[in-house]
Amino acid sequence: xxxxxxxxxxxGYGIAVPVGAIGVLIAGLSARTSLRVGAAAxxxxxxxxxxxxxxxxxxxxxxxxxxxPVATPLRWxxxxxxxxxxxxxxxxxxxxRAVQDTPERPATASRAYAAVxxxxxxxxxxxxxxxxxxxxxxxxxxxxxxxVGAFLASASWQLLIAGGGSxxxxxxxxxxxxxxxxxxxxxxxxxxxxxxL
Numbered sequence: 001x002x003x004x005x006x007x008x009x010x011x012g013y014g015i016a017v018p019v020g021a022i023g024v025l026i027a028g029l030s031a032r033t034s035l036r037v038g039a040a041a042x043x044x045x046x047x048x049x050x051x052x053x054x055x056x057x058x059x060x061x062x063x064x065x066x067x068x069p070v071a072t073p074l075r076w077x078x079x080x081x082x083x084x085x086x087x088x089x090x091x092x093x094x095x096x097r098a099v100q101d102t103p104e105r106p107a108t109a110s111r112a113y114a115a116v117x118x119x120x121x122x123x124x125x126x127x128x129x130x131x132x133x134x135x136x137x138x139x140x141x142x143x144x145x146x147x148v149g150a151f152l153a154s155a156s157w158q159l160l161i162a163g164g165g166s167x168x169x170x171x172x173x174x175x176x177x178x179x180x181x182x183x184x185x186x187x188x189x190x191x192x193x194x195x196x197l
Contacts (some may be wrong), residue, residue, distance in 0.1 A: 008053065008149020011133050015049055015126055015150075016157040022120055023161050024188045030165030032182065033107040038165050040109035041116040042158030048120035050151030056130030057146055070124070077122055079194070086186035094179065 022045050030038025120126070130150070 004145040008146035012150035012153025016154040027165030031169030035166035038162030041112040044113040044116035046155035049154040052127040053150035
C-alpha cells in the first residue's frame with residue numbers, strides 16, 4: 001500500500017503544484033467570494049485529477065492513444081472557456097455599481113465545484129501525464145492506492161491555493177480591491193489560455 005500511495009501522492013503534487021489557469025481561477029474565486037466557494041472549486045480540480053488517475057490506472061496507454069487525436073480540439077475548447085471566464089470576471093467586477101447592486105447569480109460552492117471539475121476535465125494532458133507514469137512503472141500503478149494518493153495530494157494543494165486566495169480577498173475587500181483582483185486574475189487567465197493554443 002505505501003509505495004503505490006506515495007507514488008500517487010508524488011504524481012498528484014506533480015500535476016497540481018505548477019499553478020496554471022485553474023489555480024488562478026481557484027485563488028480568484030476565493031478572493032472574490034469566500035473560502036467555501038474557492039475550496040469547492042479546488043476540490044473540483046482535485047476530483048478531475050483523481051478521475052484521470054483512475055482512468056490512467058485502468059486504461060493506461062489505450063486511453064492516452066484515444067485522447068491523442070482530440071488533444072488539440074480539447075486544448076482549444078479549454079482556451080475558449082478560460083477566455084470566456086476571464087471576460088466574465090472583468091465584466092462582473094465593473095458591472096457592480098454601488099452597495100445596492102448585487103450580482104445576479106452569486107457564486108455557490110456546488111456551481112464552483114461543477115464548473116472547475118468540467119474545466120479541468122477538458123485538459124487531456126492530465127490523463128496522458130498519469131498514463132505515462134503508470135506505463136513508466138511497468139503498468140504497476142498501484143491501483144486504488146495510487147488514485148487515492150493522487151487525489152489527496154491534488155486536493156491538499158488546491159485547498160492551499162483557495163486558502164491563499166481567501167486571505168488575499170480579506171485584505172482587498174473594497175470595491176477597488178475587487179476590481180484589481182478581478183483584472184489581475186483575468187489577465188493571468190488570458191495569458192494562460194493563449195499559451196494553450
